[in-house]
Amino acid sequence: MSAESDYIDLTIHDPTERHSTESFHILITQTLSHVGYKVLDEYNYRGFYMYIHIEGSENACRVMILLDNLRADQKKIRYNIQIHDPSKKWPSSMRINRKGRKIFTRRQTKILPI
Numbered sequence: 835m836s837a838e839s840d841y842i843d844l845t846i847h848d849p850t851e852r853h854s855t856e857s858f859h860i861l862i863t864q865t866l867s868h869v870g871y872k873v874l875d876e877y878n879y880r881g882f883y884m885y886i887h888i889e890g891s892e893n894a895c896r897v898m899i900l901l902d903n904l905r906a907d908q909k910k911i912r913y914n915i916q917i918h919d920p921s922k923k924w925p926s927s928m929r930i931n932r933k934g935r936k937i938f939t940r941r942q943t944k945i946l947p948i
């Protein structure tokens with residue numbers, strides 16, 4: 835997580851209990867297989883959470899499209915994509931809120947849970 839280059843932090847949440855941890859992990863890694871990423875953390879608490887780091891922000895739209903395709907089949911999955919640019923003070927973000935709506939934020943000054 836270098837301060838000189840841009841990067842993406844991705845949080846994915848599946849609140850349903852229909853997936854096992856392994857099957858959801860495989861589903862996400864297959865979805866993001868064309869993007870270089872590193873899984874930082876994953877845990878179960880009221881659903882399954884996965885934290886992912888992606889170097890470079892050029893893949894932000896591609897990641898969003900991949901996750902939206904995944905959400906077409908599984909509506910309960912939510913995500914938060916934070917795009918960090920070293921030339922800006924605050925990251926921008928794209929997320930799915932609790933009502934299932936897509937929210938775009940140019941300058942995210944507050945940390946928002948999903």
